[in-house]
Amino acid sequence: xxxxxxxxxxxxxxxxxxxxxxxxxxxxxxxxxxxxxxxxxxxxxxxxxxxxxxxxxxxxxxxxxxxxxxxxxxxxxxxxxxxxxxxxxxxxxxxxxxxxxxxxxxxxxxxxxxxxxxxxxxxxxxxxxxxxxxxxxxxxxxxxxxxxxxxxxxxxxxxxxxxxxxxxxxxxxxxxxxxxxxxxxxxxxxxxxxxxxxxxxxxxxxxxxxxxxxxxxxxxxxxxxxxxxxxxxxxxxxxxxxxxxxxxxxxxxxxxxxxxxxxxxxxxxxxxxxxxxxxxxxxxxxxxxxxxxxxxxxxxxxxxxxxxxxxxxxxxxxxxxxxxxxxxxxxxxxxxxxxxxxxxxxxxxxxxxxxxxxxxxxxxxxxxxxxxxxxxxxxxxxxxxxxxxxxxxxxxxxxxxxxxxxxxxxxxxxxxxxxxxxxxxxxx
Numbered sequence: 001x002x003x004x005x006x007x008x009x010x011x012x013x014x015x016x017x018x019x020x021x022x023x024x025x026x027x028x029x030x031x032x033x034x035x036x037x038x039x040x041x042x043x044x045x046x047x048x049x050x051x052x053x054x055x056x057x058x059x060x061x062x063x064x065x066x067x068x069x070x071x072x073x074x075x076x077x078x079x080x081x082x083x084x085x086x087x088x089x090x091x092x093x094x095x096x097x098x099x100x101x102x103x104x105x106x107x108x109x110x111x112x113x114x115x116x117x118x119x120x121x122x123x124x125x126x127x128x129x130x131x132x133x134x135x136x137x138x139x140x141x142x143x144x145x146x147x148x149x150x151x152x153x154x155x156x157x158x159x160x161x162x163x164x165x166x167x168x169x170x171x172x173x174x175x176x177x178x179x180x181x182x183x184x185x186x187x188x189x190x191x192x193x194x195x196x197x198x199x200x201x202x203x204x205x206x207x208x209x210x211x212x213x214x215x216x217x218x219x220x221x222x223x224x225x226x227x228x229x230x231x232x233x234x235x236x237x238x239x240x241x242x243x244x245x246x247x248x249x250x251x252x253x254x255x256x257x258x259x260x261x262x263x264x265x266x267x268x269x270x271x272x273x274x275x276x277x278x279x280x281x282x283x284x285x286x287x288x289x290x291x292x293x294x295x296x297x298x299x300x301x302x303x304x305x306x307x308x309x310x311x312x313x314x315x316x317x318x319x320x321x322x323x324x325x326x327x328x329x330x331x332x333x334x335x336x337x338x339x340x341x342x343x344x345x346x347x348x349x350x351x352x353x354x355x356x357x358x359x360x361x362x363x364x365x366x367x368x369x370x371x372x373x374x375x376x377x378x379x380x381x382x383x384x385x386x387x388x389x390x391x392x393x394x395x396x397x398x399x400x401x402x403x404x405x406x407x408x409x410x411x412x413x414x415x416x417x418x419x420x421x422x423x424x425x426x427x428x
Contacts, residue, residue: 001023001024001073001111002023002099002100002101003021003022003023003024003025003026003029003099003100003101004021004022004023004100004101004102004103004104004107004108005019005020005021005022005026005029005091005094005100005101005102005103006019006020006102006103006107006108006427007019007020007087007091007427008020008077008108008427008428009082009427012084013082013083013084014082015081015082016079016080016081016082017079017080017081017082017083017086017087018077018078018079018427019077019078019080019087019090019091019094020075020076020077020103020108020427021075021076021077021078021094021100022069022070022071022073022074022075022103022108022111023073023074023100024073024074025097025099025100026073026074026075026076027063027074027076029076029094029097029099029100030061030063030076030078032097033046033048033049033056033078033090033093034046034047034048034049034061035047035049038061038063042062042063043060043061043062044060044061045058045059045060045061046058046059046060046061048078048080048090048093050089050093051093051096056086056089056090056093057080057081057086057089057090058080059078059079059080059081060078060079061076061077061078061079062076062077062078062079063075063076064076067115067117070108070112070117071108071111071112071115071117072111072112072115072116072117073111073115078090103427105422105424105425105428106422106424106425106428108427108428109123109126109424109428110123113409119147119150119408119409119410120407120408120409121144121147121149121150121153121365121407121408121409122144122145122146122147122150123409124144124361124362125141125142125143125144125145125146126141126145126428127424128140128141128144128145128211128361129141129142129145130424130425130428133257133262134257134260134261134262135257135260136210136260136261136262136354137210137211137262140207140210140211140357140361141211143359144359144361148359149359149360149365149407149408150408152196152200152359153404153405153407153408154408156193156196156197156372156404157401157404157405159189159190159192159193160189160190160193160376160397160400160401160404161401162189163185163186163189163190163397164394164397164398164401166182166185166186167182167186167390167391167393167394167397168390168391168394169182170182170387170390171387171390171391171394183383186383186393187380187383190376190379190380190383190397191380193372193376193400194373194376194377194380197369197370197372197373197376198373199358200358200359200360200365200369201358201360201366201369201370201373202356202358203356203357203358203359203360204358204360204361204362204363204365204366204369205366206353206354206356206357206358207357207358207359207360207361208361208362208363209294209353209354209357210261210262210354210357210361211361211362212262213255213262213263213264214261214262214263214264214294214295214350215263215264215266215289215292215293215294216263216264216265216266216293216294216295216296216297216346217266217268217286217289217290217293217295217296217297218230218265218266218267218268218296218297218299219268219271219286219290219296219297219298219299219306219308220271220298220299220300220306220319221271221299221300221305221306222269222271224299224300224319224320225299225319225320225332225333225334226267226268226299227252227267227333228333228334229297229299229319229331229333229339230252230254230265230267230333231333232333232334232336232339233254233256233265233333233339233342233343234254234256234265251266251267251268251269251285251286251289252266252267253265253266253267254267258343258346258347258350259347259351261347261350261351261354263346263350266289266290266293268285268286268289268290269282269283269285269286271283271286271287271306271307271308287307287308290308291308291309294350294353295311295313295314295315295346295349295350296308296310296311296314296315297314297315297316297317297342297346298310298314298315298316298317299317299318299319299331300316300318300319301318303316313349313353315342315345315346315349316329317329317330317331317338317342318330318331319331319332320332320334321335321337321338322334322335322337328341364407365407368403368404368406368407369407371400371403372400372403372404372407373400375396375397375399375400375403376396376397376400378396379393379394379396379397379400380393382396
């Protein structure tokens with residue numbers, strides 16, 4: 001295995017920069033830089049010097065012995081002053097060291113996966129944590145990174161192995177008297193796993209929205225004040241506003257953090273009949289994005305006048321309350337009346353939806369859960385036919401077990417790895 005290194009902290013000037021090394025030559029490379037022996041595990045303040053003895057910088061040196069490290073290999077970290085020149089000088093020395101090479105994106109984490117320090121769902125959780133922008137995203141990523149989904153998958157796997165072994169025991173002793181009917185215990189184990197799989201699969205859509213962000217579309221007639229409201233919600237001039245109808249012709253997006261949830265607000269073209277070709281394209285796009293959004297805010301006194309279906313958790317408010325008194329349900333982006341109340345309503349609705357999210361967060365997870373559930377459905381159906389078909393039921397359970405193993409990356413995921421790790425930075 002090559003010894004790799006990379007800058008693990010952000011590029012640019014900073015108080016401290018962290019350079020990470022992993023592999024069989026990690027510790028010897030650091031000894032060459034510091035000119036002396038290092039403790040097997042610990043932290044020391046050392047001066048780093050180049051091959052000619054010139055001083056590069058001084059900083060903290062941390063060493064970790066395999067397998068008690070992030071990657072499972074010998075690991076060292078250099079915490080030096082975060083100037084661009086200091087970082088470049090140390091990185092040049094490492095590049096010139098025989099046996100060392102610059103790490104590829106995500107290669108440290110990939111080695112952690114290959115050495116059994118993490119499962120694939122934890123790798124995905126780490127990627128989500130790095131990208132997390134809101135509190136809900138941070139909590140979700142931490143649950144995955146802590147191994148929540150992997151622990152569930154392992155529990156399901158143990159239950160299914162137990163169920164399959166009970167059936168196989170009956171098959172092995174088919175010519176002898178089996179004192180106990182194993183069907184009730186097998187059914188209980190399989191149905192318990194199926195119930196968990198169904199619940200997690202149903203929660204993936206909301207969990208994925210927490211990870212990627214909810215979309216809330218603002219819809220209404222032309223000149224209803226949609227862009228003015230978007231600007232008020234964003235706190236900046238995100239959209240052009242004017243007194244002329246049809247100003248907005250594209251979908252304008254503003255990303256916000258609402259009570260810890262990531263939300264993208266969509267300002268759409270005013271919905272009306274028009275002979276203007278460009279405006280009609282904008283209206284068609286507005287309808288498409290509004291229908292696909294997680295919820296809609298209707299700026300109108302009558303939602304039926306808009307060619308978009310009003311759904312149960314959509315919000316209707318009366319626009320331009322600065323021009324007429326519409327009471328508590330009125331809103332004005334110009335004066336700010338009703339804006340805070342609208343934000344609170346959106347947050348309350350989306351927070352309520354978020355309570356139904358599961359630990360599984362990706363479409364890959366959902367597909368694996370459904371495939372395992374289908375195999376167990378088949379196993380239950382065969383189980384009803386009696387001991388003569390127990391071998392088929394056991395095989396269906398093994399199919400479900402293999403699917404769960406692919407979920408955590410034990411088997412059959414090699415084609416996914418390059419795609420997953422390409423999104424990581426060099427130092428991870």
